[in-house]
Amino acid sequence: MIPKCSFTLKAKIPKKTTPKIKPKTLGEFIKRERQKRNLSQATAAKFFGVNGMCLSSWEINKKTIHPKYLESIIEFLGFIPKLTSNFDKIGMRTKLWRKQHSVSMDDFLLMVNIPKEVILKIEQARYCKVDKKVALKINLFLKRNTTFSVRHP
Numbered sequence: 440m441i442p443k444c445s446f447t448l449k450a451k452i453p454k455k456t457t458p459k460i461k462p463k464t465l466g467e468f469i470k471r472e473r474q475k476r477n478l479s480q481a482t483a484a485k486f487f488g489v490n491g492m493c494l495s496s497w498e499i500n501k502k503t504i505h506p507k508y509l510e511s512i513i514e515f516l517g518f519i520p521k522l523t524s525n526f527d528k529i530g531m532r533t534k535l536w537r538k539q540h541s542v543s544m545d546d547f548l549l550m551v552n553i554p555k556e557v558i559l560k561i562e563q564a565r566y567c568k569v570d571k572k573v574a575l576k577i578n579l580f581l582k583r584n585t586t587f588s589v590r591h592p
């Protein structure tokens with residue numbers, strides 16, 4: 440026998456929340472800031488002079504960011520981020536380290552003892568492959584001389 444009463448269960452639709460991201464790469468920093476400001480990818484991409492697909496690939500760490508965009512990224516974020524990942528290429532990490540520590544190119548050259556032409560090629564991403572010894576030397580330097588002070592509000 441079938442009961443003659445009926446009822447309906449109705450669940451509340453949860454509010455759309457953005458997951459709290461603890462950024463480790465520049466792309467993740469950009470995504471967090473973009474979501475804070477409620478900007479679409481297309482709108483934020485115009486700020487960097489790229490298209491929405493490019494920004495999307497940065498945010499999901501599908502593609503690394505070219506060092507020429509560092510200035511606009513810092514301007515967009517409003518602070519110099521502290522990376523905790525080696526995802527970003529060596530040129531970006533080197534340039535960012537110099538910005539974080541307010542170190543000029545000449546002072547940096549004295550610290551790492553690598554020719555200026557090599558560092559310029561690395562920071563401007565005008566290379567196919569970085570010499571393994573140079574990359575190891577720079578990576579060791581960056582790892583040893585990393586401070587955990589983050590400059591943001």
